Amino acid sequence: MAWRIPLADLDYGPEEEAAVLAVLRRGWLTMGEGTQQFEEQFAKLIGVKHAIAVSNATVALHLACVALDLGPGDEVIVPSLTFVATANAVLYTGADVRFADICGTHDLNINPQAIEQQITPRTRAIIVVHYGGYSCQMPVICDIAERHGLHIVEDAAHAPGASLNGKSLGSWGDAGCFSFFSNKNLATGEGGMLVTDLDELTQHARLLRSHGMTSLTWDRHRGHAYSYDVVDVGYNYRIDEIRSALGLVQLQKLACNNERRKHLVDTYVDALASVRVEIPFLDSEGVSAFHLMPIILPADVDRHRFMDRMKQAGIQTSIHYPPIHLFQYYRKRYPTVSLPWTEAVAAREVTLPLYPTMGEEAAYMVVDEVKAALQEASVQVA
Ligand SMILES: *Cc1c(COP(=O)(O)O)cnc(C)c1O
Numbered sequence: 348m349a350w351r352i353p354l355a356d357l358d359y360g361p362e363e364e365a366a367v368l369a370v371l372r373r374g375w376l377t378m379g380e381g382t383q384q385f386e387e388q389f390a391k392l393i394g395v396k397h398a399i400a401v402s403n404a405t406v407a408l409h410l411a412c413v414a415l416d417l418g419p420g421d422e423v424i425v426p427s428l429t430f431v432a433t434a435n436a437v438l439y440t441g442a443d444v445r446f447a448d449i450c451g452t453h454d455l456n457i458n459p460q461a462i463e464q465q466i467t468p469r470t471r472a473i474i475v476v477h478y479g480g481y482s483c484q485m486p487v488i489c490d491i492a493e494r495h496g497l498h499i500v501e502d503a504a505h506a507p508g509a510s511l512n513g514k515s516l517g518s519w520g521d522a523g524c525f526s527f528f529s530n531k532n533l534a535t536g537e538g539g540m541l542v543t544d545l546d547e548l549t550q551h552a553r554l555l556r557s558h559g560m561t562s563l564t565w566d567r568h569r570g571h572a573y574s575y576d577v578v579d580v581g582y583n584y585r586i587d588e589i590r591s592a593l594g595l596v597q598l599q600k601l602a603c604n605n606e607r608r609k610h611l612v613d614t615y616v617d618a619l620a621s622v623r624v625e626i627p628f629l630d631s632e633g634v635s636a637f638h639l640m641p642i643i644l645p646a647d648v649d650r651h652r653f654m655d656r657m658k659q660a661g662i663q664t665s666i667h668y669p670p671i672h673l674f675q676y677y678r679k680r681y682p683t684v685s686l687p688w689t690e691a692v693a694a695r696e697v698t699l700p701l702y703p704t705m706g707e708e709a710a711y712m713v714v715d716e717v718k719a720a721l722q723e724a725s726v727q728v729a
Pocket residue numbers: 402403404405406429430432433476502504505525526527528538539
């Protein structure tokens with residue numbers, strides 16, 4: 348379906364085309380120099396020692412969990428109002444998740460007090476998610492982690508270029524995980540990055556990224572090695588030169604595009620001032636990456652009808668997120684979980700279109716349709 352205004356859109360142009368063409372002409376497709384450059388420049392952006400490019404953020408999260416030695420008998424505290432990969436990555440290792448509630452409709456991030464309530468003798472780590480690119484309360488969460496001897500992994504899939512107190516999101520914990528999926532702020536189709544300051548974690552993650560092998564095809568190609576040993580049960584979580592080339596171009600555009608997103612969010616917030624919706628993160632701290640534009644509908648509005656009405660107007664909307672603990676698999680595995688704020692928000696949240704190439708007039712058009720859809724989908728009017 349051709350949307351008048353889609354939920355998200357790429358900012359691709361001649362630079363991306365030229366970068367891909369250059370890779371094809373160089374004739375080296377698997378991890379090589381372009382990937383090394385992408386890693387170095389991404390590490391510089393985040394202000395960390397190491398960046399490890401991988402196939403996607405899901406495997407970045409998995410590598411972080413494995414490299415932190417999580418496994419059966421361990422528990423990891425995660426939010427439920429996130430993409431399912433955040434929790435799946437923990438379960439891959441044989442560890443269990445414990446879900447913590449969010450702060451409320453004003454702040455859709457994990458609540459530090461809820462984290463503390465979920466800590467047991469088996470807790471080993473916390474995975475925080477910076478929803479929409481807005482920072483979690485990292486100083487408080489780091490303090491909790493320190494007092495209880497817990498690792499922190501940041502799911503920073505929404506947050507490249509975001510910061511709190513001048514420190515990049517993704518660099519607060521033991522490891523940060525970024526996504527370059529096609530609808531994210533920095534898009535390569537599929538792709539991800541694991542960042543960290545820890546040397547040992549880096550070594551382990553680099554080994555596991557490529558089958559636990561002690562040398563890469565690239566090393567052998569350059570004549571640096573003839574053979575290899577396998578020192579661990581690794582995976583194939585590699586990225587390739589085509590995606591790294593796209594990533595390098597997109598990295599150049601990131602700051603500008605995040606600024607553009609900020610301007611559109613400001614436009615939305617102004618235009619929605621007199622509209623009967625709640626807007627989360629209005630008093631958030633730090634610099635957001637403005638990945639999403641979430642609104643919370645009034646309780647008397649039928650969300651399904653609201654979204655249908657937006658669709659009829661050619662405007663794509665979405666829900667971030669159906670909470671993980673209410674999915675069939677997770678319900679069966681963790682039947683007693685109850686998260687009042689997560690459930691309340693998840694039932695009323697709608698995400699509006701937001702992407703850097705979107706015009707201001709498109710934001711005004713969306714708000715006009717939001718007003719009309721609210722009227723039509725309000726239960727009293729029906
Ligand atoms: C997109 C996303 C992921 C997964 O990223 P992939 O690169 O698609 O694996 C994980 N967590 C969050 C919060 C995401 O938005």
